[in-house]
Amino acid sequence: MTRAERFKVVMGILDEGKLANCSRYHTVFEKLCDDDLLDREKVKDVLKSITEYENRCANPTSKYPEGIMQYLRQRIGLDEFDTSRDAEINEYSPSEAFSDVCKWHGLLGGYAEEIKEWIEGIYGIELDSETESLN
Numbered sequence: 001m002t003r004a005e006r007f008k009v010v011m012g013i014l015d016e017g018k019l020a021n022c023s024r025y026h027t028v029f030e031k032l033c034d035d036d037l038l039d040r041e042k043v044k045d046v047l048k049s050i051t052e053y054e055n056r057c058a059n060p061t062s063k064y065p066e067g068i069m070q071y072l073r074q075r076i077g078l079d080e081f082d083t084s085r086d087a088e089i090n091e092y093s094p095s096e097a098f099s100d101v102c103k104w105h106g107l108l109g110g111y112a113e114e115i116k117e118w119i120e121g122i123y124g125i126e127l128d129s130e131t132e133s134l135n
Helices: 003-016 024-030 040-058 068-073 094-104 110-121 125-132
Strands: none
Touching: 003 024, 024 040, 068 094, 094 110, 094 125, 110 125
């Protein structure tokens, strides 16, 4: 299938599922091969996962915002929308989460601590003492 054909198929699926035609949903369907995209059961599973994801976003239960959760999921090898280990991620301290988000974005070698020092030096905000008092 050409890219344009895939796009039309996904638009039809989203229309049928009464979901918005947005890039986030297209990204989810991009992970399917052409055969899977035409398989009603596979498509049904994807639509179900999108609906569950939207419900979670509407009723958040995570410690961190969804965008941060997506980075943390990917950092531990999950798909950005796979919430199977969210309970584990929600146990991360703010320092652990910040460090993993930095690493996910390629800031290796202690940059999390360096960035915290910059924030303290520029804004006068000591992140670790503030986050510790929140927990």
